[in-house]
Amino acid sequence: MDMDALTYRHYTNTYFDTRGFVACGKGPSFTETIIKGIAPGGGLFVPQVLPRFTLKELAALVDCSYPQLAAYVFKRFGVDLPDETIDSLMQTAYGDNFDDPAITPVRTLAPGKHVLELWHGPTSAFKDMALQCLPVFFSAAIEQQRLEQGSGPTEDFLILVATSGDTGKAALEGFADRAHTGVIVFYPHGGVSDIQFKQMATQLGDNVGVFGVRGNFDDCQTAVKGAFSDETFNAELAATHRLRLSSANSINWGRLLPQVVYYMSAYLQLIARDEIACGDKIDVCVPTGNFGNILAAWYAKEIGVPIEQLICASNDNRVLTDFINTGTYDITERPFILTPSPSMDILVSSNLERQLFELCGRNSALIQDWMDKLRTERRFTVDRETFAALRSHFSADWVSADESLTTIHEVFKAYQYLIDPHTAVAWKAAERLRGVNPVIIVSTAHWAKFGANVFRALSRIPAGKPLPDWFGTLTDVRLNAHVSAIWGAAPPPPRLSSLDAAPIRFAEVIDGTIEAVEQAALQTLANWHSPV
Numbered sequence: 001m002d003m004d005a006l007t008y009r010h011y012t013n014t015y016f017d018t019r020g021f022v023a024c025g026k027g028p029s030f031t032e033t034i035i036k037g038i039a040p041g042g043g044l045f046v047p048q049v050l051p052r053f054t055l056k057e058l059a060a061l062v063d064c065s066y067p068q069l070a071a072y073v074f075k076r077f078g079v080d081l082p083d084e085t086i087d088s089l090m091q092t093a094y095g096d097n098f099d100d101p102a103i104t105p106v107r108t109l110a111p112g113k114h115v116l117e118l119w120h121g122p123t124s125a126f127k128d129m130a131l132q133c134l135p136v137f138f139s140a141a142i143e144q145q146r147l148e149q150g151s152g153p154t155e156d157f158l159i160l161v162a163t164s165g166d167t168g169k170a171a172l173e174g175f176a177d178r179a180h181t182g183v184i185v186f187y188p189h190g191g192v193s194d195i196q197f198k199q200m201a202t203q204l205g206d207n208v209g210v211f212g213v214r215g216n217f218d219d220c221q222t223a224v225k226g227a228f229s230d231e232t233f234n235a236e237l238a239a240t241h242r243l244r245l246s247s248a249n250s251i252n253w254g255r256l257l258p259q260v261v262y263y264m265s266a267y268l269q270l271i272a273r274d275e276i277a278c279g280d281k282i283d284v285c286v287p288t289g290n291f292g293n294i295l296a297a298w299y300a301k302e303i304g305v306p307i308e309q310l311i312c313a314s315n316d317n318r319v320l321t322d323f324i325n326t327g328t329y330d331i332t333e334r335p336f337i338l339t340p341s342p343s344m345d346i347l348v349s350s351n352l353e354r355q356l357f358e359l360c361g362r363n364s365a366l367i368q369d370w371m372d373k374l375r376t377e378r379r380f381t382v383d384r385e386t387f388a389a390l391r392s393h394f395s396a397d398w399v400s401a402d403e404s405l406t407t408i409h410e411v412f413k414a415y416q417y418l419i420d421p422h423t424a425v426a427w428k429a430a431e432r433l434r435g436v437n438p439v440i441i442v443s444t445a446h447w448a449k450f451g452a453n454v455f456r457a458l459s460r461i462p463a464g465k466p467l468p469d470w471f472g473t474l475t476d477v478r479l480n481a482h483v484s485a486i487w488g489a490a491p492p493p494p495r496l497s498s499l500d501a502a503p504i505r506f507a508e509v510i511d512g513t514i515e516a517v518e519q520a521a522l523q524t525l526a527n528w529h530s531p532v
């Protein structure tokens, strides 16, 4: 490593609030933003200063390990922790909890066509990239705050998560046995897949809890949000357990920053393998839901990774495709459609607010106006300059449910490489929109997390149609075993294939009410604190 190219000035970055309620110059530091999560007026935190990497600096990082690279990026973003602390936290976040030493390996399938695999973590989906990292920094942030406060009263944090599937398991794995935190997850009973249920219900750790909720995901989320804003409940948690609630959700900057790292890593891997020369432009295509992943790609571009086109890929819920193509975000008459890529079934993409803030000249009055319109009229249109800025970085397309399954089949036939339905959406959009540059297609889940739809794809059964009788009775683990046996695909990792044998720890189902959620949380806390 050329250390001369890697000297940086240590500084502490502070954060803007996209809606401007935090006075300029009074912004929080990194550790403060991750504990706060959201700004007081409902806005999102954005770093005041963005580092700029030169090509020489990028070239000097080619031989870094993933945790070294992640630590370097955090330092360049002015994270307010000592360098040695950042180094050691990154070793914890990105170590043998991942099943590939590259952490996010890039697979080259054809000249100029690369797949960035973000599913080598403990839950086999990309949420691990952020949720293996945020919790270790969250614990460290709490410790740092205590040191600064001296000997006053201390509190720990209880993370409550409402999940439609993947986020719940990733949050459980991330926070399990992390100091000063506990995590309780609520999912819609009967609304998650067999494999997602087993991943959550078998979770190990002394500070975790999982509950099914009668109702759909909306009921579940409404009940959990209700608990957050119930002052009596918050007061009781503080008084009897010294706990404060936190959500650690995808708008937390501590989930976004770790995602910038893998775009840089992908670029450096391509240089290391002589697929590209340092400075060559690439395109990136991201299967998008809440806009977190693709926003991280934009930040990577902004700080100096030579990315030209950011391709935003949607499924049938194509509000973002329409927005990027017209400048109007409109959910007035948009039905919510269930697709084979459920983690992208989203109509309000919360991280888009950060992107618009960055593209409109960091003008919080504009953001407030647009977000007010979205709330009251369910649509807004950005101004001409912001639209031009958006178009200069992004292109967008959407891919139907059946097209995504057909793509899984086509890619497998061509390359013997099995992709999941989310990745398939990106693959197809990249095929349609990529230019002359090499393209990185972002792969967000292992195929075996969505085995039933992969089975449909390979058997040419349309989306939404039932599986053949006998296959329909199998557990997801056994169905996946058949998928690998019949088509000769690499078997799923042990952490997925062993789930039928793992003991179920959490199978309780509660009502979808605020009271039931609060009761469940208090009961869980009583168990944590009772000596076993």
Ligand SMILES: *Cc1c(COP(=O)(O)O)cnc(C)c1O
Binding pocket: 125, 126, 127, 166, 287, 288, 289, 290, 291, 292, 293, 294, 343, 344, 422, 444, 445
């Ligand atoms: C969360 C998720 C996405 C969407 O990512 P965003 O950051 O919300 O845009 C895509 N694919 C999978 C598998 C996911 O879990």
